[in-house]
Amino acid sequence: MDNKTISVSKLQEKLNNNERVFILDVRPIDQRNEWKIEGSIHMDAYKQLNAGDDTALDLVDVPDNSTVVTVCAAGRTSLLASNLLQRKGINAYSLEG
Numbered sequence: 200m201d202n203k204t205i206s207v208s209k210l211q212e213k214l215n216n217n218e219r220v221f222i223l224d225v226r227p228i229d230q231r232n233e234w235k236i237e238g239s240i241h242m243d244a245y246k247q248l249n250a251g252d253d254t255a256l257d258l259v260d261v262p263d264n265s266t267v268v269t270v271c272a273a274g275r276t277s278l279l280a281s282n283l284l285q286r287k288g289i290n291a292y293s294l295e296g
Contacts, residue, residue, distance in 0.1 A: 203293065220265065222238060222268050224270045225248060226245055228243050231243075255280075
């Protein structure tokens with residue numbers, strides 16, 4: 200996979216331009232309780248993604264014609280998530296930083 204990433208400023212630009220962006224937070228719930236991106240969807244897939252479970256995001260319902268931006272605490276797990284979604288044919292990026 201490509202390890203496609205998107206910067207915070209580019210994400211903000213997309214949101215400001217009202218582009219269809221689906222933000223998927225894959226962190227454990229305790230981390231999400233510390234901070235979250237407004238409008239993001241949470242799925243605690245951290246353990247599954249890090250275990251290499253290809254079914255970790257099967258329940259995610261991505262809206263048609265949306266860009267998916269995956270989010271975690273450090274960027275590693277969100278890369279796993281975006282790569283998994285890309286393998287399923289979804290336009291997905293991991294948020295940098």
